[in-house]
Amino acid sequence: MQAGRWTDLLPRIVSGSILAALALAAIWVGGYVFVSFVAAVCGIIVWELVRMLAPGQRKRALWLGSLSAICSVAAVFGPAVLALPILMIPAGLGWMWLRQDRRIYIVFAALILLAGWGMSSVRYEFGVPWLAWLILTVAATDIAGYFVGKTLGGPKFWPALSPKKTWTGTAGGWVAAGLTGLAFTALLPGGVWLVALSVGTSLFSQIGDMAESAVKRRVGVKDSSRLIPGHGGFFDRFDGVLGGAVLVLLVMELTGYPPGPL
Numbered sequence: 293m294q295a296g297r298w299t300d301l302l303p304r305i306v307s308g309s310i311l312a313a314l315a316l317a318a319i320w321v322g323g324y325v326f327v328s329f330v331a332a333v334c335g336i337i338v339w340e341l342v343r344m345l346a347p348g349q350r351k352r353a354l355w356l357g358s359l360s361a362i363c364s365v366a367a368v369f370g371p372a373v374l375a376l377p378i379l380m381i382p383a384g385l386g387w388m389w390l391r392q393d394r395r396i397y398i399v400f401a402a403l404i405l406l407a408g409w410g411m412s413s414v415r416y417e418f419g420v421p422w423l424a425w426l427i428l429t430v431a432a433t434d435i436a437g438y439f440v441g442k443t444l445g446g447p448k449f450w451p452a453l454s455p456k457k458t459w460t461g462t463a464g465g466w467v468a469a470g471l472t473g474l475a476f477t478a479l480l481p482g483g484v485w486l487v488a489l490s491v492g493t494s495l496f497s498q499i500g501d502m503a504e505s506a507v508k509r510r511v512g513v514k515d516s517s518r519l520i521p522g523h524g525g526f527f528d529r530f531d532g533v534l535g536g537a538v539l540v541l542l543v544m545e546l547t548g549y550p551p552g553p554l
Contacts, residue, residue, distance in 0.1 A: 307521045311529065312431075319415065319423055327368050327412055334408040335361030336526045337534075338382060340516040341400055344507060345393040352389050356382050356401075364405060368412050379405040396507060407534040410541030417544075425476045425486075426493065430536045432472045433465035433494040440464030454505040462498060469494030482549065489543065493536040500535020504528070 339357025441461020473490025515524025
């Protein structure tokens with residue numbers, strides 16, 4: 293075993309633990325604290341996105357990031373009928389402002405804000421346990437993928453986008469997510485469908501990760517920023533959560549699942 297493969301483990305653990313503690317505290321407190329936390333994360337990710345796509349437009353990156361945070365809050369506490377139009381404001385404004393990769397920006401900006409709205413919806417419509425399930429499912433996917441992939445190695449999953457990810461790590465993430473869902477069946481209603489949704493959430497979290505990797509490859513950067521030691525930027529850390537939250541939001545809107553609040 294090569295020690296160099298694990299050199300990033302300590303900073304990942306420390307910074308990841310701090311972020312997890314902040315997120316769990318915000319989830320537990322709820323209200324404006326939780327909404328503000330989600331809005332801040334969404335705003336920072338949009339800021340990172342603009343800086344990657346248009347590095348020469350730093351002021352507009354700050355404006356669009358700040359506007360995204362404001363719109364995230366307004367969509368939650370404003371009239372429900374206006375939530376979607378409010379969430380699309382930063383995407384539309386960026387389309388007018390940016391001169392390169394505008395299509396990439398508008399898709400990602402819309403998905404980022406929708407994912408944040410989805411997390412807030414899970415928290416307030418279904419309660420803390422469901423949001424804990426979502427976050428722990430994504431975390432299990434990420435942790436299992438990291439350790440299984442590092443330990444077993446094997447064929448690369450998609451080397452053109454992410455040269456470090458392997459099929460063994462990817463499959464390990466699915467298994468870990470399924471086991472997380474199985475464990476939560478003792479706490480949440482939904483039966484075996486919760487296991488299936490957990491695996492689907494794992495897959496979407498990995499899609500979110502790969503989509504962000506595609507953007508970074510396109511613009512030629514390793515990390516979305518350097519704000520989080522061992523992880524890079526907030527986009528690097530929360531891309532999986534965003535992908536999983538988008539799936540849960542779609543399932544909520546289209547099927548009425550989860551079955552009810554706790």
